[in-house]
Amino acid sequence: MAPPEEAGGGDQFPVGMKVLVVDDDQTCLAVLKRMLIQCRYDATTCSQATRALAMLRENRGAFDVIISDVHMPDMDGFRLLELVGLEMDLPVIMMSADSRTDLVMKGIKHGACDYLIKPVRMEELKNIWQHVVRKKFGGNKEHEHSGSLDDTDRNRPTNNDNEYASSANDGAEDSWKSQKKKRDKEEDDSELESGDPSNNSKKPRVVWSVELHQQFVNAVNHLGIDKAVPKKILELMNVPGLTRENVASHLQKFRLYLKRIAQHHAGMGNPYGVPASSAQVASLGGLDFQALAASGQIPPQALAALQDELLGRPTNNLVLPGRDQSSLRLAAVKGNKPHGEQIAFGQPIYKVQNNSYAALPQNSPAVGRMPSFSAWPNNKLGMADSMSALGNVNNSQNSNIGLHELQQQPDTMLSGTLHTLDVKPSGIVMPSQSLNTFPASEGLSPNQNPLIVPSQSSGYLTGIPPSMKPELVLPTSQSSNNLLGGIDLINQASTSQPFISSHGGNLSGLMNRNSNVIPSQGISNFQTGNTPYLVNQNSMGMGSKPPGVLKTESTDSLNQSYGYVNHMDSGLLSSQSKNAQFGFLQSQNDVTGGWSSLQNMDCFRNTVGPSQPVSSSSSFHSSNAALGKLPDQGRGKNLGFVGKGTCIPNRFAVDEIESPTNSLSHSIGSSGDIPDMFGFSGQM
Amino acid sequence: MDYANLRRQAASLKRSLFDQGYLDEQFCQVEDLQDEASPNFAEEVVSLFFKDSARLVTNIEQAMEKYPKDFNRWDAHMQQLRGSCFSIGASKMNNECTSFRNSCREENAEGCRRSFQKVKREHAVLRQKLESYFQLLRQAGPARTTAVRSGGK
Numbered sequence: 001m002a003p004p005e006e007a008g009g010g011d012q013f014p015v016g017m018k019v020l021v022v023d024d025d026q027t028c029l030a031v032l033k034r035m036l037i038q039c040r041y042d043a044t045t046c047s048q049a050t051r052a053l054a055m056l057r058e059n060r061g062a063f064d065v066i067i068s069d070v071h072m073p074d075m076d077g078f079r080l081l082e083l084v085g086l087e088m089d090l091p092v093i094m095m096s097a098d099s100r101t102d103l104v105m106k107g108i109k110h111g112a113c114d115y116l117i118k119p120v121r122m123e124e125l126k127n128i129w130q131h132v133v134r135k136k137f138g139g140n141k142e143h144e145h146s147g148s149l150d151d152t153d154r155n156r157p158t159n160n161d162n163e164y165a166s167s168a169n170d171g172a173e174d175s176w177k178s179q180k181k182k183r184d185k186e187e188d189d190s191e192l193e194s195g196d197p198s199n200n201s202k203k204p205r206v207v208w209s210v211e212l213h214q215q216f217v218n219a220v221n222h223l224g225i226d227k228a229v230p231k232k233i234l235e236l237m238n239v240p241g242l243t244r245e246n247v248a249s250h251l252q253k254f255r256l257y258l259k260r261i262a263q264h265h266a267g268m269g270n271p272y273g274v275p276a277s278s279a280q281v282a283s284l285g286g287l288d289f290q291a292l293a294a295s296g297q298i299p300p301q302a303l304a305a306l307q308d309e310l311l312g313r314p315t316n317n318l319v320l321p322g323r324d325q326s327s328l329r330l331a332a333v334k335g336n337k338p339h340g341e342q343i344a345f346g347q348p349i350y351k352v353q354n355n356s357y358a359a360l361p362q363n364s365p366a367v368g369r370m371p372s373f374s375a376w377p378n379n380k381l382g383m384a385d386s387m388s389a390l391g392n393v394n395n396s397q398n399s400n401i402g403l404h405e406l407q408q409q410p411d412t413m414l415s416g417t418l419h420t421l422d423v424k425p426s427g428i429v430m431p432s433q434s435l436n437t438f439p440a441s442e443g444l445s446p447n448q449n450p451l452i453v454p455s456q457s458s459g460y461l462t463g464i465p466p467s468m469k470p471e472l473v474l475p476t477s478q479s480s481n482n483l484l485g486g487i488d489l490i491n492q493a494s495t496s497q498p499f500i501s502s503h504g505g506n507l508s509g510l511m512n513r514n515s516n517v518i519p520s521q522g523i524s525n526f527q528t529g530n531t532p533y534l535v536n537q538n539s540m541g542m543g544s545k546p547p548g549v550l551k552t553e554s555t556d557s558l559n560q561s562y563g564y565v566n567h568m569d570s571g572l573l574s575s576q577s578k579n580a581q582f583g584f585l586q587s588q589n590d591v592t593g594g595w596s597s598l599q600n601m602d603c604f605r606n607t608v609g610p611s612q613p614v615s616s617s618s619s620f621h622s623s624n625a626a627l628g629k630l631p632d633q634g635r636g637k638n639l640g641f642v643g644k645g646t647c648i649p650n651r652f653a654v655d656e657i658e659s660p661t662n663s664l665s666h667s668i669g670s671s672g673d674i675p676d677m678f679g680f681s682g683q684m
Numbered sequence: 685m686d687y688a689n690l691r692r693q694a695a696s697l698k699r700s701l702f703d704q705g706y707l708d709e710q711f712c713q714v715e716d717l718q719d720e721a722s723p724n725f726a727e728e729v730v731s732l733f734f735k736d737s738a739r740l741v742t743n744i745e746q747a748m749e750k751y752p753k754d755f756n757r758w759d760a761h762m763q764q765l766r767g768s769c770f771s772i773g774a775s776k777m778n779n780e781c782t783s784f785r786n787s788c789r790e791e792n793a794e795g796c797r798r799s800f801q802k803v804k805r806e807h808a809v810l811r812q813k814l815e816s817y818f819q820l821l822r823q824a825g826p827a828r829t830t831a832v833r834s835g836g837k
Contacts, residue, residue, distance in 0.1 A: 025763070119713075
């Protein structure tokens with residue numbers, strides 16, 4: 001036989017590409033390793049999935065692509081696929097001696113980039129580098145162009161789906177996605193078209209600052225979520241310079257977010273299989289968080305409180321078992337990375353573009369594909385759902401684990417944190433019934449209905465007044481991250497996760513920037529006070545406060561979780577990684593910016609300002625989890641979504657960030673796709 | 685001369701293994717992976733395979749005794765073994781594995797047992813043949829790979 005050809009034929013890129021092979025069969029490992037070496041890749045083998053996962057978590061950037069067997073004794077290959085997709089957004093290739101179509105289908109749905117049948121041949125291995133590149137670049141491109149629709153579209157492709165669509169559920173993903181897409185299309189079609197394209201295109205972006213978002217939310221609440229049409233909202237808002245399109249796209253995102261939350265709550269059992277917790281969500285009374293989140297400034301306390309609400313209040317939605325709360329908190333806390341990295345609040349919101357909402361649910365198992373982790377990958381939101389709500393990592397992406405996991409294992413994934421979030425309110429953003437914490441102005445009454453819910457206090461977005469429950473406030477940065485992450489997860493699954501960023505302060509309403517906004521969490525990073533935290537995970541540019549503000553008060557955690565816009569990458573991502581739980585909170589740590597809501601809203605798309613730089617590459621690497629991916633930390637099982645870049649749902653810079661850094665990491669974290677929650681992408 | 689002879693023998697043994705269906709194309713790929721850096725790669729892999737597969741065969745045997753009707757379990761174990769066979773191109777053995785799995789699917793315990801016996805037999809035969817093969821190669825010296833490879837094809 002002819003000597004094996006070199007992979008990449010002269011192209012430098014594939015050479016040295018780092019591959020991790022996971023298979024319990026030693027023989028196969030030996031053969032594959034040799035083949036990979038002959039392809040001039042850098043191969044590492046591991047016979048245990050758990051160890052492989054630990055390795056990946058420790059160092060996200062260590063590998064570019066993963067090849068995993070389906071049948072393994074310690075962990076199901078699909079599960080690993082989801083987890084990796086959610087947390088790290090790395091391309092995962094499945095492999096098996098079993099070539100049954102249903103298994104292959106399952107693999108694709110979970111977000112596998114490819115499915116090889118054993119015996120694996122050299123020729124097939126030579127091509128795997130394409131997946132890495134595709135993921136890397138595909139996500140970026142998409143972010144740029146997509147509006148929410150795009151995201152969904154993006155999600156469609158199986159490969160990338162991992163991130164958004166939580167492929168976790170076999171089939172669920174498909175249905176979910178199509179549902180989502182349909183829904184999105186139906187509702188927002190007209191608006192979206194007008195809104196997004198215009199927003200996304202040359203028009204100056206509207207920066208959905210916290211105040212602006214608050215106004216928006218108020219208007220929506222006033223009109224009633226069902227009756228809220230852009231025109232009327234525009235009139236009510238009475239903001240000069242704001243166009244109907246801006247409102248339309250923002251509304252679309254918002255709706256997606258709500259939906260997502262609703263989905264998560266409603267069922268986690270949704271097609272995605274979202275973890276049960278979602279069931280509760282049903283009407284998220286707790287959307288408050290969302291509102292808060294929306295406002296972009298959810299004081300950490302608020303967030304935590306929100307979380308608690310969500311988590312603890314089984315009633316409405318967040319059925320979060322006690323565990324969830326803590327997990328959420330953790331998530332939140334985790335998510336919050338040191339602000340420094342995270343999104344600078346105040347920075348432009350990550351491109352929360354519409355995509356974020358819808359986008360989040362990436363097909364891939366992991367949280368939405370968000371290649372760039374920066375934006376919280378929708379997955380994250382989805383994740384949030386799953387958690388309690390968060391837990392549901394929207395299957396995004398490869399089975400983005402985040403969502404998938406969430407969905408599938410609601411509890412395991414999120415480790416309970418977000419579970420309660422169940423953000424899935426039927427449309428109402430906040431699952432947690434009373435996110436109350438959101439009501440920013442009002443002092444988040446937990447009972448406030450889900451964010452957007454009109455019933456809620458319009459204050460929802462308005463920063464959560466200090467009165468907000470401290471609990472809501474997402475546990476310091478870390479937990480907030482989780483929340484976000486969790487919410488992210490939820491969102492992810494549901495499409496634009498409502499980001500309940502309840503900022504205590506004036507959340508610009510950034511709330512969920514990405515659709516992924518972690519619904520469940522209600523991420524509402526409620527930051528107490530009016531810190532413009534970007535509650536949004538997607539660091540949507542918290543408006544009101546200058547970047548960095550996010551950190552305010554305790555919100556650090558919040559910020560982190562949100563992967564704030566500015567930092568999106570780091571924030572989101574980081575949280576994610578931390579939040580093993582959901583993955584949403586991505587920014588665990590740094591998500592600080594998470595809420596940077598609205599201010600930088602337009603950042604999202606625009607790559608949110610400098611902060612955004614998304615360090616994506618770096619953050620993404622790790623962030624992959626950010627978005628929805630829960631940081632491996634082990635928190636709870638990382639919902640997987642967390643990763644996506646804790647970046648707040650907007651694509652925040654996800655596009656940019658997406659940088660494959662992990663390139664492999666499935667977009668899970670890369671929330672890049674996450675459309676601005678509220679369409680912040682536009683500027684006023 | 686001696687070497688050449690040995691090489692020829694190795695080549696012809698290999699050819700016969702292919703002809704009789706013991707090995708398939710995958711084995712060639714494995715051998716191709718050898719180079720200066722890993723001159724004995726094929727042999728190493730094969731011995732790894734036998735070590736692993738012996739263990740798996742034992743597992744299946746135990747499973748069949750301990751869990752008399754647990755076809756799923758047997759099937760899962762066999763799937764693992766099958767994967768290994770694929771990796772080195774042990775095609776006859778693989779066929780028997782497949783028929784074992786079919787019997788499992790039909791929940792035909794007797795069929796399973798029969799297939800399993802065949803699997804064990806093929807496993808032993810293959811091992812013995814490959815051992816001779818590699819021994820010849822070792823004796824034939826460094827040039828063997830090239831010769832054998834082409835011979836084997």
